[in-house]
Amino acid sequence: MSDAAPPVLHLTGPILVDETHELSEAWVHDGRIHHERPDLPASTEVRRIDGAVVPGLADLHCHLGIGDGGGGISLAEARAQALTDRDTGVLLIRDAGSIIDNSPLQQQDDLPRLIRCGRHLARTRRYLIGYADEVEPEDLPRAVAREAGRSDGWVKLVGDWIDRPVGDLSPCWDADTFTAAAQAAHDHGARITAHTFAEQTLPLLLDAGFDCLEHATGLTADTIARAADADVPVVTTLVNVDAFETYARQGEKKFPTYSAHMRRLREQRFERTRDALDAGVKLLTGTDAGGVLSHGIIHDELDELATAGLTATEILTAAAWEPRRFLNVPGLEDGAPADLLVVPRDPREDHRALRDLTHVVLRGSVVVG
Numbered sequence: 001m002s003d004a005a006p007p008v009l010h011l012t013g014p015i016l017v018d019e020t021h022e023l024s025e026a027w028v029h030d031g032r033i034h035h036e037r038p039d040l041p042a043s044t045e046v047r048r049i050d051g052a053v054v055p056g057l058a059d060l061h062c063h064l065g066i067g068d069g070g071g072g073i074s075l076a077e078a079r080a081q082a083l084t085d086r087d088t089g090v091l092l093i094r095d096a097g098s099i100i101d102n103s104p105l106q107q108q109d110d111l112p113r114l115i116r117c118g119r120h121l122a123r124t125r126r127y128l129i130g131y132a133d134e135v136e137p138e139d140l141p142r143a144v145a146r147e148a149g150r151s152d153g154w155v156k157l158v159g160d161w162i163d164r165p166v167g168d169l170s171p172c173w174d175a176d177t178f179t180a181a182a183q184a185a186h187d188h189g190a191r192i193t194a195h196t197f198a199e200q201t202l203p204l205l206l207d208a209g210f211d212c213l214e215h216a217t218g219l220t221a222d223t224i225a226r227a228a229d230a231d232v233p234v235v236t237t238l239v240n241v242d243a244f245e246t247y248a249r250q251g252e253k254k255f256p257t258y259s260a261h262m263r264r265l266r267e268q269r270f271e272r273t274r275d276a277l278d279a280g281v282k283l284l285t286g287t288d289a290g291g292v293l294s295h296g297i298i299h300d301e302l303d304e305l306a307t308a309g310l311t312a313t314e315i316l317t318a319a320a321w322e323p324r325r326f327l328n329v330p331g332l333e334d335g336a337p338a339d340l341l342v343v344p345r346d347p348r349e350d351h352r353a354l355r356d357l358t359h360v361v362l363r364g365s366v367v368v369g
């Protein structure tokens with residue numbers, strides 16, 4: 001690595017600070033974004049970059065350290081996953097559970113910012129084999145407390161899964177256990193989120209005080225209203241929900257009720273997403289890459305949101321602005337760390353402009369472009 005300071009960047013905008021606030025220019029200096037031209041010696045090298053500027057995109061549900069097809073991978077391979085994401089414009093990741101300890105990636109300045117959930121917690125034999133720490137209800141609060149201590153303030157619980165004797169999705173825990181899990185997370189200063197597909201699980205999670213919902217394919221008019229009221233956001237993962245057809249086909253013979261249920265959830269996905277947003281539920285983008293889906297698919301998720309009827313600005317809210325507010329990570333405000341993207345066209349007119357990145361700036365350095 002060179003010791004030379006990176007050049008000062010002069011961004012000519014528009015700089016899309018948030019939904020209602022835009023600037024005509026900004027500067028990047030000393031790793032931070034400046035709304036006013038900084039005081040610089042005359043000899044300072046200034047590089048001018050033209051184009052619309054947005055905060056780095058966020059993926060609130062992916063897995064760094066789980067290989068395609070499942071199983072833990074090496075740290076070097078997890079790094080490659082993070083680089084793949086970065087080069088598509090994802091500069092903020094909330095890892096939704098990893099088999100390996102991926103915390104060393106947080107020391108690597110050329111990788112996206114990473115907020116870890118630690119390891120998934122699941123009920124014994126009620127999740128993909130080998131992914132989660134599998135526990136029984138009496139041990140769950142202790143496991144939650146442990147992950148709260150190991151992670152970056154987030155715990156991830158698998159809330160429902162196929163119940164083979166029943167032949168359908170069902171909640172993995174009863175109401176008291178969900179409540180005890182949320183309590184344990186909050187007592188240890190963490191927030192807690194849950195993987196949930198089924199309709200029945202959502203009232204239990206909302207009653208228990210969960211802070212976030214993953215997938216949430218089972219949202220109904222009632223639970224949409226409740227999530228909006230409690231300001232509990234939904235991480236979309238629509239690319240993953242599209243793959244429900246594969247699960248449905250795999251389970252068809254042995255579990256026909258489950259298969260039909262998965263197909264129904266898939267069919268409703270766009271309408272449910274749009275209804276949730278219309279009712280005031282905050283949507284946050286997630287890809288669920290790592291494990292089944294490959295990394296680098298954030299733009300496919302944005303396309304799915306467009307299919308659900310979100311406008312380009314609503315997509316930017318879900319992918320860039322809202323996740324940063326939710327995770328308390330700065331965006332493009334004056335003095336914030338410069339994690340930003342430059343695109344040639346205004347992405348508020350067409351979200352697909354985000355695919356045409358000309359520059360990716362991470363911690364004030366141009367890493368792409």
Ligand SMILES: [Zn+2]
Nearest residue numbers: 061063096288
């Ligand atoms: Zn996942």
